[in-house]
Amino acid sequence: MSIASPAPPMALTRRDSQISTNSGSGIRPLMPENPRVQELTASIECMQQKRRKAEEDLFQAEADLKVKNSEVKNLEIELLTLEATVKQLRVQRVEANKRLNDLDTRVAKLETVCSESQNRLEEEESRLQKTKADILQARENSGQEDIVLEQIRAEAQKRNERLVGAKTALEQQNTKFVAFVDEINTNWSEKWLVKKLRVVVLRNRLNKCVIFLRE
Incomplete structure (x- = not known):
């Protein structure tokens, strides 16, 4: 913003110019001095001083205005x-808030994963402790189980021996019955028929016993 230059000062009249020139040059005026002329001369000089002062103030104001404008x-x-x-900075703040939100989401997910992993770890530790306890219990019972196993083996051996003896006896008895049946078949008669039937029944019973013992 610039201040308009003031209008040029009013031109002095020819008489005032002459008076001002004479007074400025030290030349005494032609007309005789009187109070009215002196008063006008003083007034003109005062006005000229004010004008110069105003011009100086205006110049200073324009200089100050230029500085202010700059x-x-x-x-x-x-x-x-x-x-x-x-x-x-606002754009950066928005981006930073987005990144913070993303980080918060990632942190929440990581916390969830860590919590789940912690729970699984506790479960695995519990299972491991139980397995260790079972192993210790099995080691404590292993001695007793070995004793029981030896007893079972001895009992099985005894039963096997008795089974072998029973099988041998049955086979011998069966051989005798077969020979007896062959004898009956050779001497076929009514007298031997009843005996043959009884022998067949007994043979069937013996066969069932043999099958039972084999099982």
């Missing part, structure tokens, strides 16, 4: 720079 322009440039910086 300062205003600098401030406007600085303001534009600050506005651009603020705008950039």
Whole structure:
């Protein structure tokens, strides 16, 4: 903003100019001095001083105004720079908030995963402790189980021996019955028929006993 230049001072009349020239040059005026002329001369000189003072003030004001305008322009440039910086900072703040939200989401997921892993670890530790306890219990019972196993083996051996003896006896008895049946078949008669039937029944019973013992 610039201040308009003031209008040029009013031109002095020819008489006032002559009086001012004469008074400034030290030449005594032609007309005789009187109070009215002196008063006008003093008034003109005062007006000229005021005009010079006003011109000096105006020049100084214009110089100050130029300085102020330069300062205003600098401030406007600085303001534009600050506005651009603020705008950039706002954009960066939005991006930072997005990243913070993403980080919060990731942290929440990681906390969930860690919690689940901790729970699984506790379960595995519990299972491991139980397995260790079972192993210790099995080791404590292994001696007793070995004794029981030896007893079972001895009992099985005894039963096997008795089974072998029973099988041998049955086979011998069966051989005798077969020979007896062959004898009956050779001497076929009514007298031997009843005996043959009884022998067949007994043979069937013996066969069932043999099958039972084999099982």
